[in-house]
Amino acid sequence: GLQQKSKRRALPPGPKGLPVIGNLRDMALTGLWLGAREWAQKYGELVYLNIFGQGLLFVNSYEAAVDLLEKRGAIYSDKPKMIMAGELCGCENMIGLTPYGDRLRRQRKLMLQALGASRIESYHPLLEIQTHNLLQGILNSPDDSASIIRRYAGGLTLLIVYGYRVMSNTDKLLDMADESLELLSNRIAAAGNVWIVDLFPPLKHIPTWFPGAKFKRDAAVWKGKMEAFVNEPFDFTKQQIEQGTAVPCYVSMLLDDAALENKDQAVDDQRDFDIRWTANSLYAASFDTTISAISHFFLAMLQHPEILHKAQKEIDTVIGTSRLPTLSDRPNLPYVEAVAMEVLRISSPVPLGLPRRITEDNVYKGMFIPKGTLVFGNNYNMVRDPAIFPNPDAFDPSRYLDDADEHTARLRDPRNYVFGFGRRKCPGQYMIDASLWIAVASMLAAFDVTKARDEFGREVEPAVVYDNSIFTTMKPFRYDIRPRSAQAVRIVREAKGLSD
Numbered sequence: 389g390l391q392q393k394s395k396r397r398a399l400p401p402g403p404k405g406l407p408v409i410g411n412l413r414d415m416a417l418t419g420l421w422l423g424a425r426e427w428a429q430k431y432g433e434l435v436y437l438n439i440f441g442q443g444l445l446f447v448n449s450y451e452a453a454v455d456l457l458e459k460r461g462a463i464y465s466d467k468p469k470m471i472m473a474g475e476l477c478g479c480e481n482m483i484g485l486t487p488y489g490d491r492l493r494r495q496r497k498l499m500l501q502a503l504g505a506s507r508i509e510s511y512h513p514l515l516e517i518q519t520h521n522l523l524q525g526i527l528n529s530p531d532d533s534a535s536i537i538r539r540y541a542g543g544l545t546l547l548i549v550y551g552y553r554v555m556s557n558t559d560k561l562l563d564m565a566d567e568s569l570e571l572l573s574n575r576i577a578a579a580g581n582v583w584i585v586d587l588f589p590p591l592k593h594i595p596t597w598f599p600g601a602k603f604k605r606d607a608a609v610w611k612g613k614m615e616a617f618v619n620e621p622f623d624f625t626k627q628q629i630e631q632g633t634a635v636p637c638y639v640s641m642l643l644d645d646a647a648l649e650n651k652d653q654a655v656d657d658q659r660d661f662d663i664r665w666t667a668n669s670l671y672a673a674s675f676d677t678t679i680s681a682i683s684h685f686f687l688a689m690l691q692h693p694e695i696l697h698k699a700q701k702e703i704d705t706v707i708g709t710s711r712l713p714t715l716s717d718r719p720n721l722p723y724v725e726a727v728a729m730e731v732l733r734i735s736s737p738v739p740l741g742l743p744r745r746i747t748e749d750n751v752y753k754g755m756f757i758p759k760g761t762l763v764f765g766n767n768y769n770m771v772r773d774p775a776i777f778p779n780p781d782a783f784d785p786s787r788y789l790d791d792a793d794e795h796t797a798r799l800r801d802p803r804n805y806v807f808g809f810g811r812r813k814c815p816g817q818y819m820i821d822a823s824l825w826i827a828v829a830s831m832l833a834a835f836d837v838t839k840a841r842d843e844f845g846r847e848v849e850p851a852v853v854y855d856n857s858i859f860t861t862m863k864p865f866r867y868d869i870r871p872r873s874a875q876a877v878r879i880v881r882e883a884k885g886l887s888d
């Protein structure tokens with residue numbers, strides 16, 4: 389099959405694999421994007437690999453991403469059917485795994501209704517309150533900032549999506565998300581991992597006690613956890629609605645609308661399903677992405693004190709030191725804006741996007757891409773294209789500051805890459821754009837971040853160790869974070885928080 393085809397029409401280039409297993413050994417389980425960037429440098433804008441005959445295509449240039457993932461979106465927007473993750477572990481209805489079609493269009497419409505560009509201003513007060521909570525948490529326990537960032541990332545969407553307030557680091561729903569997402573991205577649906585049952589689907593019928601059937605026993609346990617992760621927060625909100633104590637949020641607003649709109653049970657059930665699963669996907673998708681972006685912000689600040697000070701000076705000059713920034717200050721703080729953009733670029737939280745599946749044979753610039761190939765939009769490589777981002781590995785906000793015509797400005801805006809492409813592009817992009825900015829601006833206003841010191845007073849270099857196969861999250865590294873002044877302590881304590 390494959391070889392005959394490739395004789396007839398050339399597949400895109402890529403590292404040579406072994407017989408049968410193909411490129412299995414080339415697939416790293418964490419930090420796959422690092423290898424994928426090397427392949428891009430060696431082989432060019434499209435790189436093709438296979439694992440046991442399953443084709444994998446890495447789309448490495450922006451031009452090819454637009455041509456394929458956007459312009460040919462009709463055949464590049466589907467998803468792999470994953471037996472292990474989907475059927476056996478109960479994740480098949482998560483939006484990132486939902487096949488392209490009517491259901492997806494309906495669900496994306498719901499998400500964009502709530503989180504589209506025009507809605508975001510209505511969330512500004514919530515985003516500011518949640519940010520104050522983040523600052524107060526750091527002020528109270530600076531050594532515990534990793535848990536505080538995690539609480540911020542989960543708490544933000546729990547509040548907006550479910551109207552649920554997280555008041556401690558050991559909250560039940562937070563822990564549940566943490567555990568479920570770790571399982572999902574590092575075990576169940578790890579980017580470089582293939583489950584034998586996905587290659588040989590009849591294996592799903594083998595009995596659980598059978599030798600080699602450990603995957604089925606694991607799947608049964610994981611499925612229970614995934615179901616709780618989807619249902620418990622949703623049931624919380626439903627209960628609050630019944631008791632008349634619901635806070636306006638994504639779930640409560642949509643359920644209210646549904647109740648007003650119709651009395652038809654079948655339509656209601658479909659709405660219930662759509663709201664339940666989109667809510668879970670919004671929650672799931674915001675966790676590691678936000679954590680990655682904010683930890684890269686800290687990393688950059690402790691590596692570049694001059695950038696930290698320049699941004700602080702802008703804030704002090706434009707808004708003074710007697711209050712924290714708000715989202716309405718954003719247009720007046722161009723350097724802080726550039727820092728936030730550079731954080732998005734350097735972190736590229738979902739570096740290879742989420743896999744698509746091409747539904748028809750396709751040819752691009754003479755290269756043949758077979759139907760069924762899994763397609764990864766390698767945004768990590770695109771935001772490191774030296775033609776657009778000179779010296780691409782350096783954290784350098786000044787790259788956005790000189791005047792540029794519209795075309796150049798668009799090309800160098802990291803938001804055009806890191807959120808993916810076309811019909812599956814991230815529906816959370818407008819929300820995170822606002823939440824990341826206010827978090828970055830407020831932390832700059834209130835804190836200094838420096839390298840930690842060891843017992844001999846020597847600076848500790850932060851170690852960057854990626855710990856995930858889909859997101860660029862890192863193992864916690866040490867740094868020193870402290871308020872800039874007594875005045876900073878006061879404005880953080882006085883800022884309106886979650887418990888006010």
Ligand code: HEM
Pocket residue numbers: 483484485496545669670671673674677678681736737738740741742765806807808809810811812813814815816817819820
């Ligand atoms: C900096 C933060 C984030 C980045 C870089 C990011 C990036 C991405 C990327 C690259 C994709 C895949 C797009 C594609 O296939 O082309 C995606 C999908 C998705 N994102 Fe985000 N995301 C972020 C935060 C969020 C947040 C906060 C939410 C929810 C509030 C969210 C919700 C989703 C959902 C539901 C999908 C699946 C869409 C689909 O399959 O149709 N993301 N995101």
